Amino acid sequence: MSILNKNIKELADGLASKEFSSAELTQFYLDRIEKYDDEVKAYNYVNENAINQAKAIDEKRSKGEDLPQFAGIPVALKDLLITKDMPTTCSSKFLEGFKPPYVGTAVSLLEESGFINLGKLSMDEFAMGSSNENAAFKQTRNPWDTEKVPGGSSGGSAAAVAAGLAPFTLGSDTGGSIRQPASLCGVVGMKPTYGRVSRFGLVAFASSLDQIGPLAKSAYDSAALLSVIGKHDAKDSTSANVEQKDYTKDLTGYVKGIKIGVPKEYFADGLSPDVKTAVDNAVKKYADLGCKLIDISLPHTDYALATYYILATAEASSNLGRYDGIRYGRRAEADNLRDLYFNSRTEGFGDEVKRRIMLGTYVLSAGYYDAYYIKAQKVRTLIKQDFVEAYKKVDAIICPTSPTTAFKAGAKTEDPIQMYLSDVYTLSLNLFGGCGLSVPCGFDSDGMPIGVQLMGNYFDEGLILNLAHAFEQATDFSRIPEKLKI
Ligand code: GLN
Numbered sequence: 001m002s003i004l005n006k007n008i009k010e011l012a013d014g015l016a017s018k019e020f021s022s023a024e025l026t027q028f029y030l031d032r033i034e035k036y037d038d039e040v041k042a043y044n045y046v047n048e049n050a051i052n053q054a055k056a057i058d059e060k061r062s063k064g065e066d067l068p069q070f071a072g073i074p075v076a077l078k079d080l081l082i083t084k085d086m087p088t089t090c091s092s093k094f095l096e097g098f099k100p101p102y103v104g105t106a107v108s109l110l111e112e113s114g115f116i117n118l119g120k121l122s123m124d125e126f127a128m129g130s131s132n133e134n135a136a137f138k139q140t141r142n143p144w145d146t147e148k149v150p151g152g153s154s155g156g157s158a159a160a161v162a163a164g165l166a167p168f169t170l171g172s173d174t175g176g177s178i179r180q181p182a183s184l185c186g187v188v189g190m191k192p193t194y195g196r197v198s199r200f201g202l203v204a205f206a207s208s209l210d211q212i213g214p215l216a217k218s219a220y221d222s223a224a225l226l227s228v229i230g231k232h233d234a235k236d237s238t239s240a241n242v243e244q245k246d247y248t249k250d251l252t253g254y255v256k257g258i259k260i261g262v263p264k265e266y267f268a269d270g271l272s273p274d275v276k277t278a279v280d281n282a283v284k285k286y287a288d289l290g291c292k293l294i295d296i297s298l299p300h301t302d303y304a305l306a307t308y309y310i311l312a313t314a315e316a317s318s319n320l321g322r323y324d325g326i327r328y329g330r331r332a333e334a335d336n337l338r339d340l341y342f343n344s345r346t347e348g349f350g351d352e353v354k355r356r357i358m359l360g361t362y363v364l365s366a367g368y369y370d371a372y373y374i375k376a377q378k379v380r381t382l383i384k385q386d387f388v389e390a391y392k393k394v395d396a397i398i399c400p401t402s403p404t405t406a407f408k409a410g411a412k413t414e415d416p417i418q419m420y421l422s423d424v425y426t427l428s429l430n431l432f433g434g435c436g437l438s439v440p441c442g443f444d445s446d447g448m449p450i451g452v453q454l455m456g457n458y459f460d461e462g463l464i465l466n467l468a469h470a471f472e473q474a475t476d477f478s479r480i481p482e483k484l485k486i
Pocket of ligand 1: 127128129130152153172173174175176177178205312423
């Protein structure tokens with residue numbers, strides 16, 4: 001079996017039995033990056049120490065030393081996860097070349113488990129966007145068709161997995177940024193419950209919504225990665241004090257009797273016919289597998305987009321205040337303090353980031369605060385209640401991940417509202433705070449992948465991962481684009 005098709009357990013077993021070394025495994029991915037990344041443009045930075053780190057692990061293994069579970073397995077990281085000894089840029093000119101002095105919690109948990117970091121992956125600047133076109137350095141393209149976008153903001157993380165430029169990656173999801181690119185690139189992407197994964201060392205966009213999660217070729221790999229990074233952390237005050245567990249144990253493939261809600265609001269206007277057909281077929285497949293499909297309603301769905309774009313921009317305008325030209329990254333030429341702030345921010349931020357800061361500052365300003373920010377907080381509560389009510393009747397919810405498949409680069413850059421609509425099916429879940437994932441469920445008439453979304457209640461990651469796993473066992477939609485295969 002080619003390395004490309006191995007799951008995380010097979011990689012760990014292959015290393016343990018010395019079928020291949022970590023240096024060989026790491027070199028395999030570095031060679032693919034060398035060969036394909038000019039076209040895919042997923043990596044902002046490739047870790048030049050990866051091979052030496054792999055060799056060091058091989059040496060320990062050959063001496064028979066005790067090694068952590070995943071010692072010597074490569075992984076790659078969205079470029080807003082804080083790492084040491086290499087840049088963390090958030091794909092922003094503001095942080096070009098910026099090397100943080102510490103490591104974030106999720107990344108250090110990966111390190112403790114023995115993973116080797118292949119490098120940092122491109123994204124929309126500060127995670128604001130749905131196509132990776134807001135990236136300042138590399139606009140990642142979809143490996144299935146490089147004229148098209150990979151989705152965003154974790155576009156590099158999704159494309160790297162789809163193209164086999166990393167076995168799995170981490171991304172972040174504030175309104176859909178893991179699930180939407182996973183859907184557009186034909187991989188599995190999961191947003192854990194808010195609080196499941198520590199946000200310490202995740203560069204903040206909208207702190208009440210941000211969450212780190214895995215992107216991978218299978219539910220199994222996603223479950224394994226979540227088991228590593230899903231740990232309570234005193235360094236994040238919103239980290240949930242929930243026991244760390246091995247989610248792969250939940251993947252029994254047995255889903256009989258699980259109640260899955262089908263929300264009518266998610267199958268309305270704007271859903272492309274190809275996506276609708278594929279998602280309808282996925283619903284039927286779950287019925288075949290013995291699940292109980294139940295029609296439900298999430299009545300405040302129509303307000304989710306507006307609510308999200310008020311709250312997320314408000315939080316962003318506050319979080320991004322720290323980029324002042326003094327503390328982090330870019331420092332512009334200036335004669336006085338005001339110009340230093342002004343020039344640094346003018347030069348450092350791209351158009352979308354500026355738009356968000358202005359929107360956010362507006363909704364928080366005196367006179368508009370009650371009309372927008374407070375109102376949006378109230379609507380957020382109504383949206384949350386929709387989910388609370390739904391989960392009294394069902395165990396999980398099924399719906400499309402994205403209204404369309406991947407679109408041509410440039411198709412939506414002039415129309416921010418069209419771009420914002422890419423996340424219309426994903427952002428309610430962030431407002432609620434539960435868990436959700438996208439799993440491949442078909443292809444459109446151009447052969448582009450389609451994902452179906454499974455949403456779960458708070459801390460029900462095991463249940464939705466098992467649902468995705470059962471679906472994968474019964475279908476065959478996850479594969480690497482033909483032309484990218486060695
Ligand atoms: N596309 C959404 C936005 O631009 C979601 C981003 C995200 O989840 N980080 O805000």
